[in-house]
Amino acid sequence: MTDATATDSRSGTDRAMIYFAERARWRGPEVALWIGAFALAFLFPSRALLFNEVAILALFALSLDLVLGYAGIVSLGHGAFFGLGAYAAGLLAKAGAGAAPLSDPTLGLLFAALVCAAVGYVTSFLVLRGSDLTRLMVTLGVALIFQEIANRMAWLTGGADGLQGVAPANILGMFEFDLYGRNAYLYSLTVLMVLFVFARKIVHSPFGISLRAIKGNSLRAGAIGIPVNRRLNGAYTLGAAYAGVAGALLAQTTAFVSLDVLDFHRSADVMLIVVFGGVGTLYGAVVGAAAFKAMYDVLAAATPQYWEFWLGLVLVLLVLFVRGGVMGLLGAFYARLQRVGGRP
Amino acid sequence: MTAVLATEHLVRRFGGLTATNNVTFSLPAGARHALIGPNGAGKTTFVNLLSGVLAPTSGRVFLGGRDVTTWPAHMRARAGLSRTFQINQLFAEFTPLETIGLALSEAHGEGAQFWRRVGTSRAVVDEAVSTLERLGLGDVMEERVGSLPYGKQRLLEIAIAVAPKPKVLLLDEPAAGVPEGEREQILDIVAALPAEMALVLIEHDMDLVFRFARTISVLVGGALFVEGTASEVARDPRVRQVYLGESEIDHHIEPATGKTA
Numbered sequence: 001m002t003d004a005t006a007t008d009s010r011s012g013t014d015r016a017m018i019y020f021a022e023r024a025r026w027r028g029p030e031v032a033l034w035i036g037a038f039a040l041a042f043l044f045p046s047r048a049l050l051f052n053e054v055a056i057l058a059l060f061a062l063s064l065d066l067v068l069g070y071a072g073i074v075s076l077g078h079g080a081f082f083g084l085g086a087y088a089a090g091l092l093a094k095a096g097a098g099a100a101p102l103s104d105p106t107l108g109l110l111f112a113a114l115v116c117a118a119v120g121y122v123t124s125f126l127v128l129r130g131s132d133l134t135r136l137m138v139t140l141g142v143a144l145i146f147q148e149i150a151n152r153m154a155w156l157t158g159g160a161d162g163l164q165g166v167a168p169a170n171i172l173g174m175f176e177f178d179l180y181g182r183n184a185y186l187y188s189l190t191v192l193m194v195l196f197v198f199a200r201k202i203v204h205s206p207f208g209i210s211l212r213a214i215k216g217n218s219l220r221a222g223a224i225g226i227p228v229n230r231r232l233n234g235a236y237t238l239g240a241a242y243a244g245v246a247g248a249l250l251a252q253t254t255a256f257v258s259l260d261v262l263d264f265h266r267s268a269d270v271m272l273i274v275v276f277g278g279v280g281t282l283y284g285a286v287v288g289a290a291a292f293k294a295m296y297d298v299l300a301a302a303t304p305q306y307w308e309f310w311l312g313l314v315l316v317l318l319v320l321f322v323r324g325g326v327m328g329l330l331g332a333f334y335a336r337l338q339r340v341g342g343r344p
Numbered sequence: 345m346t347a348v349l350a351t352e353h354l355v356r357r358f359g360g361l362t363a364t365n366n367v368t369f370s371l372p373a374g375a376r377h378a379l380i381g382p383n384g385a386g387k388t389t390f391v392n393l394l395s396g397v398l399a400p401t402s403g404r405v406f407l408g409g410r411d412v413t414t415w416p417a418h419m420r421a422r423a424g425l426s427r428t429f430q431i432n433q434l435f436a437e438f439t440p441l442e443t444i445g446l447a448l449s450e451a452h453g454e455g456a457q458f459w460r461r462v463g464t465s466r467a468v469v470d471e472a473v474s475t476l477e478r479l480g481l482g483d484v485m486e487e488r489v490g491s492l493p494y495g496k497q498r499l500l501e502i503a504i505a506v507a508p509k510p511k512v513l514l515l516d517e518p519a520a521g522v523p524e525g526e527r528e529q530i531l532d533i534v535a536a537l538p539a540e541m542a543l544v545l546i547e548h549d550m551d552l553v554f555r556f557a558r559t560i561s562v563l564v565g566g567a568l569f570v571e572g573t574a575s576e577v578a579r580d581p582r583v584r585q586v587y588l589g590e591s592e593i594d595h596h597i598e599p600a601t602g603k604t605a
Contacts, residue, residue, distance in 0.1 A: 012473040012482060013466065016441055019486055020463020206449045207458035213435050213446055220433035223395065224504060225421035225450040234456075 024204040029334075033286070034193055041185050049181035054293045055188040056249045059195060060266075061273040061285035063242030066199060068271075069280030070208060071235035072215030074132050076267055077143030078243055081120060083262030084146060085112035085244025087157055090166040090257035103169040105252050109191065112248035113241040120240020124233045140267075147262040162258035166251055177253065184253035191249060192286075195242060199282060202238070211235050212280075276315055278327030287326050346409045348373045348542045349394065349425070349512045354403035356386075356393055356566075363389040364400070365566035371512065375542040378557035378574075380550075382586060386566035387546045388430060391514050395427045396420045408511065422451075426510035428501045430517045430546075436490030440481050440500050443489060444472040444507050451508030472507070479503045479533055495526040502533060512542045519552060531555065554578065562586065 040051055064078045089108035096102025127138050150157045157163055170176050175183045202208045214221045214228050222228050251257045260266075269292070277288020295314065299307035322329050347370040356364040363386040371377060379387055392398040394405060396417035404413045407423050415423075435443055448468050449455050463469055476485045479499050484492055489500060502518055519530045534556060537543060547553050553560065553574075560577040562570040570580050577583055 012477060012485075013470045016469045016473050016485065017463065017466065019441060020445075020461070020469065023463075024461050201461070202458045204461050205458045206446070206455050206460065206462050209442065209446050209462050210450065210455050212437070216435040216437055217433055219397070220429075220435065220504070222417040223397075223421055223427055223429075223433070224447045224508070225418045226455060227416075227418045231456070 030283070033283070037189055037193075038186070041182050041189070045180060045182055048185040050293065050297070052181050052185040052188050052253055054290050055185060055192045056246050056253070057270070057273065057293065058286040058289035059188075059192045059249065060243055060246035060270050061277065061289050062192070062196060062199060062282065063239045063246060064270050064274050065280065065282060065285045066202075066242060067236055067239035068274060069282075069284070070203060070211045070215065071232050071239075072211075073127065073232060073236060074135050075127070075139040075239075076136050076271065077139035077141070078239070078270055079262060079264065079266035080139075080143040080146040081116045081240040081243035082247040082250075082266055082270075083150065084119060085116050085247030086251040086257045086261040087150065087163065087247075088112040088115040088244065089168075089248030090163045090251040091156070093166045093168045093252065094163065096169065097165075103167075105168040105171050105187070108168060108252055109245050109248050112244040116244025116247075117237050117241040120244075121233060121237040123240075124236035127236060128229055128232050140264075143262070143264065143267055147259065147264075150259055150262055157257075157259075160259060162256060163251075164256070166257060167255040168252045177255070181253070188249045188253060191245065195245065196282065196286070199242070203282060207231070207234070215280075272315065276318060276325050278325035281324070281327040284325055284327040287330075291326060347371055347406070348375075348408055349544075350406040351394070352404045352406070354390075354393060354405065355401045356389055356398060357401045363566050364393060366403070367563075367566075367568050369561065369568065371542050371544065373511070373542055374540050375544070376556060376558045377543065378545045378547060378553045378560045379563060380547060380553055380560060381563035381569070383548075385563040387563055388516060389566070390563065391427065391516050391544075391546055395425060395514060421508075421510075422453075424511035425514070426505040426508060426512070427514040428505045428516055428518055430520055432497050432501045434489050434497060434500060434504075436488070438489050439486050440476055440489060440492075440503070441472060441485040443500065444475055444503055445469065447504050447507045448472055448475075475503055475507045479506070480529060495522055495529075498522050498526075498530065499533070502530070506537065509538075510541065512544070513537070514544045514546070516546045517548065518545070519547075519549065 041048060060082055063081070064075065067073050067075055067078065089112040092108050092111050093103045101107065123142055126142070127135050130138065151159060154160070168177070171183065171187050175187070177184050210221070210226050210231055213226060214231060218228050247261055250261065273288040273292045274285055276291065277284030277286070295311055296307065299310045303310065318325060324331065349371040351367055351369045354364055354367045355362065367390065379390065381387055389398065393400050396412070396415055396419070400413065404411055406412065407420060407425055410423070412420055412423065438446070445463060445468060448471055449462070452468065473482070473485070476482050479502065481496060481499055481503060484496055489497065492500070498518070498521070502515070505513055515534065518534060519527045522530060531552065534543070534545070545553065545556055557574050560572065560574050561568055562577060562583055564586055569586065570577055570583050572580070
């Protein structure tokens with residue numbers, strides 16, 4: 001190799017290093033989003049309960065985005081882990097009778113995550129056996145089984161009456177869950193943000209890239225030595241743990257768990273949110289959850305009987321005409337803005 | 345010397361069709377081998393059996409002396425067997441840089457790392473960049489693979505397979521569909537591969553075969569028909585018979601013997 005080409009190769013490597021760093025760099029709008037989300041607690045304290053719901057829904061949607069958007073596993077039963085996490089955290093809080101250490105909320109989150117990860121890992125082997133349609137059916141079936149189990153084990157779950165007396169202890173022994181839900185929102189948002197940052201890290205890691213590769217072309221992924229099923233087992237387990245934490249947050253911040261947490265509509269809603277927000281973008285889950293709740297809020301107030309019609313219409317239009325959901329729309333807008341601004 | 349890749353009585357049936365029929369085959373290190381045969385001879389099925397995409401009905405596959413018959417594709421890849429596909433199998437949403445970076449991180453056994461950002465290992469990035477530059481993809485390494493012209497995609501298909509420095513490389517019609525003007529580049533790249541890498545070329549194009557191969561196997565009806573050095577195979581009357589009508593082969597007998605002598 002001549003000196004000239006050696007210099008060339010070095011500069012190529014430098015460019016490539018910058019390229020990789022640039023792909024994972026935190027961007028302005030991201031930081032603004034998180035600051036804005038925290039500011040909401042203080043700007044509109046009366047809406048904190050609603051914001052809390054959004055944060056929980058966003059975390060739940062984030063968990064599905066990891067499974068669907070990155071690993072490419074279509075699941076219509078992701079609510080199973082949401083519900084399982086809710087019951088796990090609820091039962092632990094109940095066992096601790098509202099006092100630390102057992103009723104400590106962070107311990108509850110950890111417990112829910114571990115239970116869901118374990119169940120997610122085991123069920124992932126069933127889910128990964130088939131093609132997309134089979135996966136759809138298996139995930140749906142598993143969720144239905146969970147719902148019926150919770151219904152039958154009324155001695156543990158409270159059955160149709162729900163699980164009462166699951167009020168958790170103060171967060172980290174310091175912050176009380178207040179009546180207006182502000183601390184609840186700040187708590188859920190903090191958990192969402194921490195898990196989001198972790199998910200973002202994973203997505204930009206070799207493991208995360210290999211998931212996208214499997215989703216893109218599993219034949220080629222196997223041919224370059226990626227253990228396809230093992231990686232998907234991992235992704236499904238991770239998604240299950242995330243969903244469980246979301247469920248745990250709901251149980252803790254509402255101090256109540258009912259069979260509704262395992263209802264099919266949760267699995268369907270969260271799928272809707274991810275597709276609406278933009279599959280495989282992480283932020284689509286957050287933006288989608290906010291948009292979903294906002295639309296529900298506005299539409300249900302304006303046309304209480306027909307709000308689902310309008311929601312459906314918006315969804316159909318978005319999926320048909322915009323590639324990549326709300327995030328796709330924002331991305332296109334952002335790109336145009338940069339062109340107009342004369343930046344490359 | 346042990347063969348880097350071998351099969352014993354390999355059979356694969358699809359319903360009533362025997363696509364691979366009792367093939368016993370052995371490939372020494374550093375081989376420049378071509379696998380030829382008329383359409384439907386079972387060449388691609390054989391490659392799929394070797395690389396683990398398909399499981400054989402019976403028989404065994406050995407890689408570096410180890411029985412890998414039951415190994416899935418990814419384990420064979422990790423054991424040093426790489427391949428290209430007749431039809432490009434790429435990650436359309438990736439850039440060439442990401443693609444080769446991924447192939448290398450998997451080859452280094454770092455693919456399961458979730459705590460580290462991709463592209464932080466300078467050695468891996470350097471290797472990826474130099475591979476891309478060597479294969480004429482340096483100028484497009486940050487572009488979306490799905491938007492690259494076909495010839496560049498074909499080069500990337502080879503780059504993915506070559507990047508992990510495999511012991512055995514199976515090239516399934518590497519120049520298929522590539523415009524005439526860009527074929528030379530692919531040939532040059534194949535010719536410049538390290539001598540210790542055992543290569544198997546699956547090809548229709550006799551011109552390519554006789555320029556590249558030192559040894560040739562002819563597959564007919566799923567079975568090994570003739571094996572030998574390039575000049576032996578070229579002179580073999582049975583091979584001529586199989587290719588009767590495909591008069592191409594006649595043109596290449598003379599240059600081939602000239603080269604291999």
